[in-house]
Amino acid sequence: MTLTSSVHTLFSSLTRQKELFHHSKTRRPFVTLSFAQTADGCLSTTSSERLYISHAAALRVTHQLRADHSGILVGVETVITDNPQLTVRHVPGNNPLRIVLDTNLRIPDTSSLLHDKCGHVLLASDQNAPLDKLQKFETLGAQVLTFPCENGIPLPLLLHKLFDLGIRDLIVEGGGQVISSFLAHGFVDFMTVTMGKFFIGNEQAVRYRVTEPISLEGFNAISLEENILFWGSPRPVQLAPENSVTERHYASI
Numbered sequence: 001m002t003l004t005s006s007v008h009t010l011f012s013s014l015t016r017q018k019e020l021f022h023h024s025k026t027r028r029p030f031v032t033l034s035f036a037q038t039a040d041g042c043l044s045t046t047s048s049e050r051l052y053i054s055h056a057a058a059l060r061v062t063h064q065l066r067a068d069h070s071g072i073l074v075g076v077e078t079v080i081t082d083n084p085q086l087t088v089r090h091v092p093g094n095n096p097l098r099i100v101l102d103t104n105l106r107i108p109d110t111s112s113l114l115h116d117k118c119g120h121v122l123l124a125s126d127q128n129a130p131l132d133k134l135q136k137f138e139t140l141g142a143q144v145l146t147f148p149c150e151n152g153i154p155l156p157l158l159l160h161k162l163f164d165l166g167i168r169d170l171i172v173e174g175g176g177q178v179i180s181s182f183l184a185h186g187f188v189d190f191m192t193v194t195m196g197k198f199f200i201g202n203e204q205a206v207r208y209r210v211t212e213p214i215s216l217e218g219f220n221a222i223s224l225e226e227n228i229l230f231w232g233s234p235r236p237v238q239l240a241p242e243n244s245v246t247e248r249h250y251a252s253i
């Protein structure tokens with residue numbers, strides 16, 4: 001696949017951000033958040049239904065992004081719901097190490113990624129997870145890393161561990177809880193969002209949350225078939241106070 005020049009600008013920005021990242025100071029991988037959302041900000045209609053937001057061109061970009069990272073990470077709910085492979089298929093490239101956040105080892109033992117022989121799988125779980133499950137997944141070829149957990153997998157410890165294992169760049173694809181956790185910890189160095197044309201307006205829809213207002217530095221956007229792809233580096237932003245210029249500006253529109 002040849003990337004169009006507009007897509008090249010995305011990869012140039014990503015490469016530049018990776019070059020600026022201080023591994024020696026942070027001792028963690030560079031983190032790219034990459035997901036698809038509806039025009040009203042939903043990741044999925046409900047946690048048990050799949051919505052195809054990305055069209056072919058955007059899918060190729062997603063797979064190119066995967067090939068550009070040494071690790072890929074999702075939450076266990078995404079594996080339970082979507083049974084994803086998390087491999088590079090739509091473009092040439094190497095598969096990243098696949099990592100699942102799974103405190104209690106709830107991942108179904110029939111999950112594709114445990115059987116497809118497309119590269120290593122790492123399950124991040126609680127140190128108190130049942131031993132029989134841990135042994136079962138190790139027998140299936142997965143590596144199980146255990147952590148002291150209070151509220152899910154502690155991301156700072158996990159990222160340091162991944163760094164020690166040689167992972168220098170990590171793509172985080174979802175779902176909503178995982179995206180929210182990475183954003184809340186300030187561990188997102190770059191993000192790409194594929195926006196689709198749907199508005200689903202469903203109370204049960206899967207969404208992500210931001211705890212603090214953020215804005216994307218180096219913001220850029222391109223149109224790809226029926227998607228808009230935008231990207232940038234999240235930075236905290238001060239919102240204007242009530243009755244501020246912004247409000248007066250809106251009133252004047």
Ligand SMILES: NC(=O)c1ccc[n+]([C@@H]2O[C@H](COP(=O)([O-])OP(=O)(O)OC[C@H]3O[C@@H](n4cnc5c(N)ncnc54)[C@H](OP(=O)(O)O)[C@@H]3O)[C@@H](O)[C@H]2O)c1
Nearest residue numbers: 035036044075076077078103152153174175176177178181
């Ligand atoms: N549109 C997209 O790009 C996209 C991408 C991926 C997924 N999705 C959709 O997202 C939905 C799943 O999202 P979801 O929000 O329900 O779940 P999720 O983010 O996939 O997984 C969340 C689960 O991960 C585990 N976890 C462990 N440590 C965590 C931590 N530090 N932070 C966050 N989670 C942690 C928790 O389960 P335990 O407590 O059991 O460990 C938690 O319930 C599916 O419908 C899927 O189709 C959409």
